Amino acid sequence: MSALARLPTRRDEAWRYSDLDAAARIWPVGEPERLVVAPGESRAMSLLQDAASGEAVIRDHRIEIGAGGSLAVHLLDMGGMLGRVTFDVTLARGAHFELKAALIGAGAQTIELVTTVTHAEPEATSEQIVRAIAAGQATTSYLGQIKVARGAQKTDAAQSFKAMLLDRTATANAKPELEIFADDVKCAHGASVGELDRTALFYMASRGLDPARARALMLEAFIAGLFDDMADEAERARFDAAARAKLEALG
Amino acid sequence: MEDQGNMLRIDDLRSEVDGKPILKGLSLALNAGEVHAIMGPNGAGKSTLAYTLGGRPGYEVTGGSVSFDGRDLLAMAPHERAAAGLFLGFQYPVEIPGISNVQFLREALNSQRKARGQEPLSAAEFLRLAREKAALLGLDMEMLKRPVNVGFSGGEKKRAEMVQMGILDPKLAILDETDSGLDIDALKTVGAGINAIMRAPDKAVLLITHYQRLLDYVQPDFVHILAGGRIVKSGGPELALALEREGYAEVIAA
Numbered sequence: 066m067s068a069l070a071r072l073p074t075r076r077d078e079a080w081r082y083s084d085l086d087a088a089a090r091i092w093p094v095g096e097p098e099r100l101v102v103a104p105g106e107s108r109a110m111s112l113l114q115d116a117a118s119g120e121a122v123i124r125d126h127r128i129e130i131g132a133g134g135s136l137a138v139h140l141l142d143m144g145g146m147l148g149r150v151t152f153d154v155t156l157a158r159g160a161h162f163e164l165k166a167a168l169i170g171a172g173a174q175t176i177e178l179v180t181t182v183t184h185a186e187p188e189a190t191s192e193q194i195v196r197a198i199a200a201g202q203a204t205t206s207y208l209g210q211i212k213v214a215r216g217a218q219k220t221d222a223a224q225s226f227k228a229m230l231l232d233r234t235a236t237a238n239a240k241p242e243l244e245i246f247a248d249d250v251k252c253a254h255g256a257s258v259g260e261l262d263r264t265a266l267f268y269m270a271s272r273g274l275d276p277a278r279a280r281a282l283m284l285e286a287f288i289a290g291l292f293d294d295m296a297d298e299a300e301r302a303r304f305d306a307a308a309r310a311k312l313e314a315l316g
Numbered sequence: 317m318e319d320q321g322n323m324l325r326i327d328d329l330r331s332e333v334d335g336k337p338i339l340k341g342l343s344l345a346l347n348a349g350e351v352h353a354i355m356g357p358n359g360a361g362k363s364t365l366a367y368t369l370g371g372r373p374g375y376e377v378t379g380g381s382v383s384f385d386g387r388d389l390l391a392m393a394p395h396e397r398a399a400a401g402l403f404l405g406f407q408y409p410v411e412i413p414g415i416s417n418v419q420f421l422r423e424a425l426n427s428q429r430k431a432r433g434q435e436p437l438s439a440a441e442f443l444r445l446a447r448e449k450a451a452l453l454g455l456d457m458e459m460l461k462r463p464v465n466v467g468f469s470g471g472e473k474k475r476a477e478m479v480q481m482g483i484l485d486p487k488l489a490i491l492d493e494t495d496s497g498l499d500i501d502a503l504k505t506v507g508a509g510i511n512a513i514m515r516a517p518d519k520a521v522l523l524i525t526h527y528q529r530l531l532d533y534v535q536p537d538f539v540h541i542l543a544g545g546r547i548v549k550s551g552g553p554e555l556a557l558a559l560e561r562e563g564y565a566e567v568i569a570a
Contacts, residue, residue: 262410262412263373264410265410265411265412267370267372267373267394268406268409268410268412269412269420269424270371270393270394270395270398271370271371271372271394271395271397271398271403271404271406272398272420272421272424272480272484273395273398273399273424273425273427273428273431273484274395274423274424274427275393275395275427276393276395278423278427279395282415282419282420282423283412283414283415285414285415286412286413286414286415286463287414289414290414
């Protein structure tokens with residue numbers, strides 16, 4: 066898949082929930098950022114997308130992980146009118162890919178994450194943990210595709226998506242998709258969309274927390290742990306602070 | 317009863333849930349230094365009284381007034397009632413995954429202190445306080461490092477609830493069926509905890525309970541029977557004993 070020359074439409078699966086008007090403003094986008102993880106090598110990558118509110122952002126990634134190599138990605142996607150991040154990952158034998166992502170949208174933002182993880186060879190493992198929070202008229206979407214190639218036995222792939230809607234006008238989309246051409250594999254996926262627990266909010270208020278702080282605490286808890294295993298302490302602190310500031314502003 | 321000096325004064329309180337009237341003209345007054353028990357059959361409106369006083373959304377006041385320390389309680393938001401010194405002990409304490417007791421209670425206490433114009437407690441000061449109250453209630457300090465009520469047994473939740481009360485140090489505690497789900501040993505500990513935290517000349521307790529047994533450990537000065545959404549009988553501790561002996565129907569009819 067090379068970058069689309071023409072502007073995508075809703076008929077393009079990976080764009081069905083997107084903000085095409087915002088995308089049109091920066092079209093055409095450049096080639097995807099490429100990353101090759103050498104066999105046996107362990108790499109980490111972090112991306113904090115906090116563009117100014119009027120901007121449109123599209124960040125595509127094409128990643129190959131060699132045999133026995135591994136890549137851990139942390140993503141906080143929360144900026145821009147359109148904040149779209151995509152990962153197209155191909156795993157060789159015994160490779161490992163994990164993605165921990167928080168998508169936070171407010172106002173009229175469209176925040177979306179698209180992953181395609183291809184287990185091209187046997188014994189590779191992958192995991193995506195995605196948490197989304199949408200307030201106002203925002204849309205948060207996760208389109209996650211897992212492909213297991215013919216012969217890629219002992220694949221172990223897991224995907225978990227949970228979304229929280231703060232207002233009746235907010236939207237969360239989940240589109241898990243599994244395409245499996247091998248018979249000895251484990252592929253787990255789960256998706257849920259919910260609202261903040263009102264009983265818990267009242268319980269917190271009854272102990273003296275004001276509604277905005279109670280809500281922010283529950284949302285921090287909802288995405289807690291996603292960034293805990295970031296090796297770079299300073300980077301982790303930057304992610305936590307950015308997420309906290311965004312959540313506080315939702316109140 | 318005098319209007320002046322009542323810590324809590326409820327006059328002709330009416331409230332409804334989902335459009336259904338539950339409290340139908342309830343009046344009650346508590347003074348500082350007193351422990352009152354409210355007993356009543358299932359469906360009498362006991363929990364509705366607790367939630368209405370706590371300001372829970374969905375419990376709509378349709379008439380009457382409540383003053384707390386001379387202020388209009390019903391005009392305050394739930395967190396403002398807490399900062400004013402009201403503590404609501406839940407019959408079913410709520411689980412909050414991902415937020416530790418320590419973080420939750422420190423934020424809650426410091427929010428209350430801020431609202432009252434007091435300095436926040438430091439992490440060290442807070443931990444010292446939490447450790448002291450946990451020891452008082454026989455709750456392992458390790459439990460307070462875990463998420464709020466998550467994975468706690470029924471008895472542990474009630475102890476934790478009383479630890480929260482000890483830390484927040486309210487003027488008035490409204491305890492909704494705090495005795496339910498407790499075995500005898502836990503009942504003794506919780507009873508002793510309530511006495512240690514709340515038996516003071518400037519504090520008051522409203523114990524809402526179905527059974528007399530907690531009253532063996534926390535002896536009330538006054539006992540009221542709630543039935544059909546109002547107080548139908550008031551008396552001293554002997555009223556609770558009569559209820560235990562003769563049942564609600566007999567005592568209410570007498």
